[in-house]
Amino acid sequence: MPRAASEVATGTLFGVALNYQGLLQSRLEEFQQPPYQKPPVKPVLFIKTPNTRNSDGKTVVFPAGVERLQPGPALGVVFARDASRVREENALDYVLGYVIVNEFSQPEDSYYRPVVSGKCRDGFCSLSSEVIERNLIADPHNLSIRVLVNGEVLQKNSTENLVRSLPQLIAEISDFMTLHAGDVLITGTPEGRVDVQPGDEVVVEIEGLGRLRNTIVAEEA
Amino acid sequence: MKHARIRYQGEIHIVTIEGDNAVRLPNAQVISEHDVEWLPPAEGTMFALGLNYADHAAELAFKAPTEPLAFVKSKGTYTGHNQTTWRPDNVAYMHYECELVAVIGKQARNVKREDALSYLAGYTVCNDYAIRDYLENYYRPNLRVKNRDATTPVGPWIVDAADVPDPSNLKLRTWINGELKQEGSTSDMIFDIPYLIEYFSSFMTLQPGDMIATGTPEGLADVVPGDEVVVEVEGVGRLVNRIVSETEFFANRARV
Numbered sequence: 001m002p003r004a005a006s007e008v009a010t011g012t013l014f015g016v017a018l019n020y021q022g023l024l025q026s027r028l029e030e031f032q033q034p035p036y037q038k039p040p041v042k043p044v045l046f047i048k049t050p051n052t053r054n055s056d057g058k059t060v061v062f063p064a065g066v067e068r069l070q071p072g073p074a075l076g077v078v079f080a081r082d083a084s085r086v087r088e089e090n091a092l093d094y095v096l097g098y099v100i101v102n103e104f105s106q107p108e109d110s111y112y113r114p115v116v117s118g119k120c121r122d123g124f125c126s127l128s129s130e131v132i133e134r135n136l137i138a139d140p141h142n143l144s145i146r147v148l149v150n151g152e153v154l155q156k157n158s159t160e161n162l163v164r165s166l167p168q169l170i171a172e173i174s175d176f177m178t179l180h181a182g183d184v185l186i187t188g189t190p191e192g193r194v195d196v197q198p199g200d201e202v203v204v205e206i207e208g209l210g211r212l213r214n215t216i217v218a219e220e221a
Numbered sequence: 222m223k224h225a226r227i228r229y230q231g232e233i234h235i236v237t238i239e240g241d242n243a244v245r246l247p248n249a250q251v252i253s254e255h256d257v258e259w260l261p262p263a264e265g266t267m268f269a270l271g272l273n274y275a276d277h278a279a280e281l282a283f284k285a286p287t288e289p290l291a292f293v294k295s296k297g298t299y300t301g302h303n304q305t306t307w308r309p310d311n312v313a314y315m316h317y318e319c320e321l322v323a324v325i326g327k328q329a330r331n332v333k334r335e336d337a338l339s340y341l342a343g344y345t346v347c348n349d350y351a352i353r354d355y356l357e358n359y360y361r362p363n364l365r366v367k368n369r370d371a372t373t374p375v376g377p378w379i380v381d382a383a384d385v386p387d388p389s390n391l392k393l394r395t396w397i398n399g400e401l402k403q404e405g406s407t408s409d410m411i412f413d414i415p416y417l418i419e420y421f422s423s424f425m426t427l428q429p430g431d432m433i434a435t436g437t438p439e440g441l442a443d444v445v446p447g448d449e450v451v452v453e454v455e456g457v458g459r460l461v462n463r464i465v466s467e468t469e470f471f472a473n474r475a476r477v
Contacts, residue, residue, distance in 0.1 A: 012295040017360065036358045044357075045364040047293040049266045051426045063424065084370070085471070113361045116268065116291045117424040122330075176309075176369045178297050 002130035011182030013048035019188025052125035064219040072103035072189035073204040091170035100128035100212040157190035225378035227257040259302035261375040265430030267294040273436025302377035307470035318349040318437035319452035329427040337418035392455040405438025
């Protein structure tokens with residue numbers, strides 16, 4: 001039975017950047033140069049603060065004074081119990097289920113030291129209403145993921161292209177910090193993020209999880 | 222007044238602190254600070270400032286920033302006063318960072334700096350430990366450096382904002398095993414607390430319990446298992462922490 005995200009996905013929202021092969025590969029050459037010097041060794045992580053929480057059917061504010069806004073479609077993993085130092089083999093035992101996440105951001109030209117304002121504005125992280133239980137998704141690493149803007153498919157990928165699988169992420173992250181029951185791990189946004197404008201209807205679809213719909217509105221003066 | 226969160230006989234209480242750090246429970250019973258487990262006094266998001274003291278920026282070979290360099294911490298990394306923090310095995314450099322923390326008291330959005338201090342509940346202290354070995358050049362400072370389990374002691378308490386008349390002129394000091402290692406003053410901050418509240422609230426809503434850790438001055442040093450590390454902000458509090466090995470930390474946690 002699906003569980004309400006508002007009840008079981010109430011913890012910290014942790015994001016993983018650069019976790020799609022196409023995205024990582026496209027930047028590898030640049031990642032040999034300053035300021036990076038070398039490609040990332042461990043998962044590249046960020047936090048979506050609690051004020052970013054948003055939900056299906058709600059509006060997302062396009063902030064005044066900001067030039068660009070992009071949806072960030074992602075498979076979200078919701079934890080059933082605290083995962084600390086778990087091994088890959090049993091990592092999924094700690095997972096309650098999956099949600100659709102749309103992790104809105106202002107595009108960043110650098111991964112070095114992004115500003116908090118790019119990802120942490122109010123309402124910048126939308127979650128689907130239902131957490132689909134883990135055992136209902138046969139293979140979380142083979143789900144199509146699509147973004148539709150005003151009904152048109154503008155971004156498309158599959159979780160088969162994740163750089164690190166869900167068990168790998170959970171094992172590596174829980175080595176140094178506990179992923180708590182209710183936390184959501186946002187497992188990555190594929191390459192090809194699109195720009196959206198006030199008035200746009202943005203839908204993220206993930207195979208087996210349904211759809212998450214939000215409407216962009218301009219910030220009131 | 223000072224307010225803290227503690228666990229006593231298995232229950233969490235919001236308490237007030239009296240002379241000699243005596244703890245007054247909600248039922249008015251007064252007990253010793255040594256008989257309670259100190260918890261972080263707030264559990265909201267922590268916005269931590271990098272390189273917010275000119276001397277520290279120079280120490281790390283950076284130019285002073287022109288916009289606040291902030292990163293985000295989540296509650297799993299907080300621990301309370303008199304607790305332990307683990308040094309991972311096989312690392313070369315783990316250092317403390319003594320910081321004044323402003324704790325938000327009411328929802329803040331688009332606040333101007335002249336009104337900013339009225340949005341504070343008060344002040345506390347944190348020790349924003351970092352494991353330099355794990356620093357990578359992506360989303361600096363990365364979570365593996367700064368958001369580790371129980372690696373950000375916070376506390377011991379929140380002092381009411383009204384009891385700290387001038388937060389921009391407080392001495393910060395750190396001792397390892399009683400030896401003074403770090404000394405600075407909040408007067409050397411690049412971006413002060415009113416500026417930071419205006420800055421964050423200009424693009425997001427700050428919530429009660431959110432914290433702004435305002436950065437650390439120069440004077441960093443390595444800490445190893447067995448060290449007692451004390452960070453103090455004058456007029457706010459003295460926060461004690463003990464470093465343990467990775468093995469000891471996880472063995473103790475397994476027993477709880």
